[in-house]
Amino acid sequence: MNRDYYESPKPGKIMQMLWKAAGSDAYILKRSTYNDQVKYACLGGIVAATGFMAALAGGYAVYTIFEPKGSALDNAVHFPTALMSLVFGIIWGLIIFNIDRFIVAATGKGDGTEAITWQEFTGSIPRIIMGLVIAITISKPMEIRMFKSEIDAELHQAQLEKRKQYEEATKVNYDDRFAIIEKDLNKIEEKRVDLIERIKKAEKDYSDQLNGKLPGTVPGKGRLSEALEKQVDKLELELDDFDAVNKAEMNRLLSEKLKLQNELAIELDKNEQVAGGLDGLLERIHLAHEVAGFWITFFITLLFVVIELTPIFFKMMLIKSPYDYMSDNVSELLKADEGIQIKYDYYKDKQGQERNLIINHKANKKVEEKMMLIKAQTELSDYIIEKWKEKEKEKINNNLDDYISEA
Structure with missing residues (x-):
């Protein structure tokens, strides 16, 4: 706006967008001083930056929650989850941006001095609480992204240890079932080995008798050699009968053992998936606190708290400027134009509180x-x-x- 004594700077489109982010009146700011224009542009910049950080934090948090679980060192990007996270991040950023815009726009200017009085502070407590919640919500996903490499290393080690524990527990659960099968197999095998040993001994006696190595016997064919040969044949028949009788039982036991081994392999694969399930948002936040320590995570959170609460305290510290007086003037003109009259501190209510009389x-x-x-x-x-x-x-x-x- 051109005046004889002052010409208001012409704002650019970016500055006007930042004014909107701060919830300020562009019509009045265009006619105000450059100092006012810059103050409210900076205020809007903080609100816009908070919304942008919220979009990043929300998108990364959703990706961490919904990405396929596995080894913490597997950094391959899952594009469907990334696309979903991108959409959610934009929506979440807009939600936080709108909430912050409302908080800043709804925060009054206090008494128009740099000092923050107790009354101003207590009046802003609800907005401060909302700002704290938003700041903490934004800071945690940003923390786990800052320390991602250290968290991945610790998480991978935790996954290996957890998988080992699960495998040991799973094998213990299957040991008793394997022991029963092995016991039955060993019984059959012991009897078969016993028959084979008897056959070997009988064959050796028969061979020694033929070669004259058996003491007290006449070498060569005779009654003794025929008896020994019959004994060998008999034992071999017993072995064949034993194998025939126990074949079905052996096959059944071996089949059960193989089936049990397959079940164990499946359970061990599940254990790998369960161990991979540690790769979640809560576990990463927990590890971030362990890796970075209390003070580092505290100051990171404090940084986001300061960024989030700066506009609230900034507005309480603002000294009244031409923008504020013009805004009050426009407000009074609008009320006058609509026939609204306010008599300030006109009466006291039952609690003794000064109340305004509003006449429409x-x-x-x-x-x-x-x-x-x-x-x-x-x-x-x-x-x-x-x-x-x-x-x-x-x-x-x-x-x-x-x-x-x-x-």
Whole structure:
């Protein structure tokens, strides 16, 4: 706005967007000083930056929650989850941006001095609490992204240890079932080994007898050699019968063992998935606190708290400037134009609190007009009824017989 003594700078589109982010009135700021324009542009910049950080934090948090679980060192990007996280991050950023914009726009300027009085502070407590919650919500995903490499290393080690624990527990659960099968297999195997040993001994005795190595016997074919040969044949038949009788049982036990081994392999694979399930948002936040320590995470959170609460305290510390006076003036003009009158500290309520009297002149005028119209309509209706009664009386007087009926 051009004046003889001062020319208001022409704002650019970016500055006007930042004004909107701060919830300020662009119409008034265009006519205000450059100092006011810059103050509210900076205020809007903080709000916009908070929304941007919220979008990043929210998107990363959602990606961490919904990405396929596995080894912490597997950094391959899962594009469907990334796309979903991008959409959510934008929506979340806009939500936080809108909330911050409301908080800043709804925060008053206090008493117009740099000092923050106790009354100003207590009045802003609800907004400060909302700002703290938003700041903490934004800071945690940012923390786990800052320390991602250290967290991945610690998380991978934790996954290996957890997987080892699960594997040991799973194998213990299967040991008893394997032991029962092995016991039955060993019984059959012991009997078969015993038969084979007896066959070997009988064959050795038969061979030694033929070669004259058996003491007290005559070498060569004879009754003894025939008896020993028959014994060998008998034992071999017993072995064949034993194998035939126990074949089905052996196959059943081996089949159960193989089935149990397959079940164990499946359970061990599940354990790997369960260990991979540690790769979640809560575990990463917990590890971030362990890796970075209390003070580092505290100051990171404090940084986001300061960024989030700066606009609130900034507005309470603002000294009244031309923008504020012009804004008050426009507000008073609008109220006057609409016939609204405010008498400040006009009366005290039951608690002794000073209250303002608000008079809506246009509304009162409308009410009065309506009341007068209703009153006039009522008077006219009464007059019509009275005239109708007089007319009817005149008819009765002139034609009384028409209104009397004989019994």
